[in-house]
Amino acid sequence: MDTSHKLSRRDFLKASAGAAGTLMALSLAQARAMRAVQQREPMRTEVRDIDGTPVVFQYGQPVPSFDTWREREPCREYIDLNGLWKFRFDPADDGLSKGWHTPGHDDSGWHRVQVPLPWDLYDTPNFGSYDGSRYGTGTAFYDGYAWYRKQVHVPANWSNKIVRLFFLGANYRTWVYINGQLVGVHEGGHTPFALDITTHILKGENTIAVRVYRRPWWSSYDPSVPNPTPITDDRELPYKPVDYWPYAGLIRDVYIEATSQINIVKLLTATSASTLDLRVIVQNNSHKHLTRTLSVDPGEGTGAAPQSRVIQLSPNQVTAVQFTFELPSATPWDTAHPILYRLVATLYPGRGDRGVENRRPPEDSLSVRYGVRSVEVRNGRLLLNGRPIFLKGVNWHEETAERGRSLTLEEYDRELGLVLDTHANFIRNCVYNRHPYVYEFADTHGLLVLDDIDNMWLDTAQEDLQTQSYGLSRALxxxxxxxxxxxxSVIMWCLQNESQIWADTQVYREWIRDMKEAVQSIDLQHRPVTWASSSSWDPAFDLADVIGFNEYFGYFYGQDSDLGPVLDAVHASYPDKPILITENGTWSIYGDHGSAEQPGTEEWHAAKFLAHWQQVMDPSRLGFIAGYTFWLLKDYKELMTYNRNLNGISTMGLVTFDTEAHRLVYNEFKGAANPLP
Structure with a gap:
């Protein structure tokens, strides 16, 4: 692997002139003045009211279900694109002008690489080691553009089908070409996306070319260079270097799905104690008026009978069909008994009663696994199925030393198995969406989830830009x-992490309100909304359903003993809102033992945790504390200027990054009993 080409700061600025740019030196007033020339995020994300149901659209199409990454539907056909692709770095950003996206380009000299896998892991010796002697070398430190190419054979019988290309994750900005034609552009490294490639795909051989860009985070990665300059882009999320590793390239699964021209795009479920509210999003991609019978089976064990309905669709129409089911036999989903039901929606040609349609081949089907449960905030308490719950949780970065952010299912099982072993019932997906398997694991194992997005460390200018013009925060x-x-398993939404709150509180509140309204506009389950504030006195806490903040008393500021009085004061100001500690922790060097008063020892790490946990567990506070989330499960890689001597690894985890060896604090956390099991 050729690792000699890296973009300098000068190269980066040249490549991004007129495209990404930077508002780093602009005042807030200047940034506002530039709104007229700022483009929107490239997916054109919007919500449309379809027959009384809010539906998310991207690229002018309703966003489909990504459950089919593994739950392959019997009426559909698939091509798995995981495996070997051709790959080449493009340090001069001249691949497009040289035709790297075209079918006739000679890629015989390109590298053959595995997808999914971040290019950071293609050739970076000792990436997972704590030895920082080679920090700054290898493909982990290549920034800029790179290309992937793959030949795909499409069956002839797909000529009358709708064909979509799915990416579960590509970091950071992605351009997708089919047979030399640009199909779509995506921004955001951890959010899946799908492109309708029906009009671009040919029967027989096709060339898929994917161009991926990662912004340089620093002017230099050489540890001997003092005070490197951070490189920013106000429209990106995150817009500046933040405290994790930005794994680049095709980092999650890629596949193609072919459906009938009229197909079920998405299923939306919302449940109460014994009722299921279902919305079935159906799209007619043909130019004909069509009549179909839609049948829904809510699942074995629910006690509910299937229902059918005749629907009529105009050409190119999207419709939302609502069903209500009483579920007399359904068992509630909770952490001790994570009972799931499998709902199947099926489209049959024409009209008729259920007996007739069962004698005709189905045209399309889509399934979903769901649980019967409720989440709400009432009288200052967080309730699951009507009873108070305490969240004993951990933050967790989705990565391993061997595969970065492209974990195998076995690695996911091992990582999340550690969470279960500590008797935690809760994970915070700091600070980005996870692979779909993570949510499926949580559903089946009774783990509660706070889901999160890439709004980390924004300053006021970027908050204003996202709200007023660019809209990527809202899209995510x-x-x-x-x-x-x-x-x-997903019981709350998290909107941001440690962003600027005081420079202009009106801008900040508008940003928070815009995202909260977006989430609430489409969440039929009305989950609570929170965020991980950098302060226990956030000026937008009145907008939160659950107050969430990161606290590091006795480590970054103040004393350990300050936590309890702060919790009491916040509760006194917001007595109707439960409080969740979204982060707390310190650090230690594995194997360094000594006094609990000596920073960096495993004993000090464990003692710090206990000091905070005990204040949370005070009986006078358990009536308003929703939970405590430790920072964090495992040591993690970060691309900041600190910890370069440790190869960029932060040592704040319960376990180590490379071997996942347990620190003393692991046992203390495991032994900390949940007051509301």
């Missing part, structure tokens, strides 16, 4: 709620 919030809508 909408996609989070849309994609995770049916998972019973």
């Amino acid at each position: 919030a909408l996609m989070m709620a849309w994609n995770q809508a049916n998972h019973p």
Whole structure:
């Protein structure tokens, strides 16, 4: 692998002139003045009211279900694109002008790489080691443009089908070409997207070319260079270097799905104690007026009978069909008994009663697994199925030393198995959406989830830009709620992490309000909304359903003992809102033992946790504390200027990054009993 080409700051600024740019030196007033020339985010994310149901659209199409990444539907056909692709770095950004996207381009000299896998792991020796002697070398430190190419054979019988290309994650900005034609552009490294490629795909051989861009975060990654300059782009999220590793390239699964021209795009479920409210989003991609019978089976064990309905669709129409089911036999989903039901919606040609339609082949089907449960905030308490719950949780970065952010299912099982072993009932997906398997694991194992998006460390100018013109913050919030809508494990939405709150409180509140309204506009389950504030005195806490803040008393500021009085004061100001500690922790060097008073020892790490946990567990506070979330499950890679001597690894985890060895604090956290099991 050729690793000699890296973009300098000068190259980066040249490549981004007229495209990304930077508002780094602009005042807020200047940034506002530039709104007229700022483009919107490239997916054109919007919510449309379809027959009384809010539906998220991107690229002018309703966003489909991504559950089919593994739950392959019997009426549909698939091509799995995971595996070997051709790959080449493009340090001069001249691949497009050289025709790297075209079918006739000679890619025989390109590298063959595995997808999914971040290009950081293609050739970076000792990436997972704590030895920082080679920090700054390898493909992990290549920034800029790179290309992927793959030949795909499409069956002849797909000529009358709708064909969509699915990406579960590509970081950061992605351009997708089919047979030399640009199909779509996506921004955001951790949100799945799908493109309708029906008019671009040919029967027989096709060339898929994908161009991916990652912004340089620093002017230099050489540890010997003092005070490197951070490189920013006000429209990106995150817009500046933040405290994690920005794994680049095709980092999650890629596949093609072919459906009938009239197909079920998405299922939306909302349940109460014994009722299911279902919305079935159906799209007619043909130019004909069509009549179909839509049948829905809510699942074995619910006690509910299937229902059918005749629907009529105009050419190119999207409709939303609502069903209500009484579920007399359904068992509630909770952490101790995570009972799931499998709902199947099926489209049959024509009209008729259920007996007739069962004798005709189905045209399309889509299934979803759901749980019967409720989440609400009432009288200052967070309630699951009407009873108070305490969230004993951990933050967790989705990565391993071997595969970065492209985990295998076995790695996910191992990582999340550690969460279960600590007797935690809660994970915070800091600070981005996870692979769909994570939510499926949580559903089946009774883990509660706070889902999160990439709004980390924004300053006021960027908050204002996102709200007033660019709209990527809102788009990510909408996609989070849309994609995770049916998972019973997801009980809250998190809007941002440690962003600027005081420079202009009106701008900040507008940003928070815009995202909250977006989430609430489409979440039929009305989950609570929170965020991970950098302050226990956030000026927008009145907008939160659950007050969430990161606290590091006794580590970054103040004393350990300050936590309890602060919790009491926040509760006194917002007595109707439960409080969730979204982060708390310190650090230690694995194997360094000594006094609990000595920073960096495992004993000090464990003692710090206990000091905070005990204040949360005070009986006088358990009536308003929703939970405590430790920072964090496992050591993690970050691309900041600190910890370069440790190869960019932060040592704040319960376990180590490379071997996942347990620190003392792991046992203390595991032994901390949940007061409301």
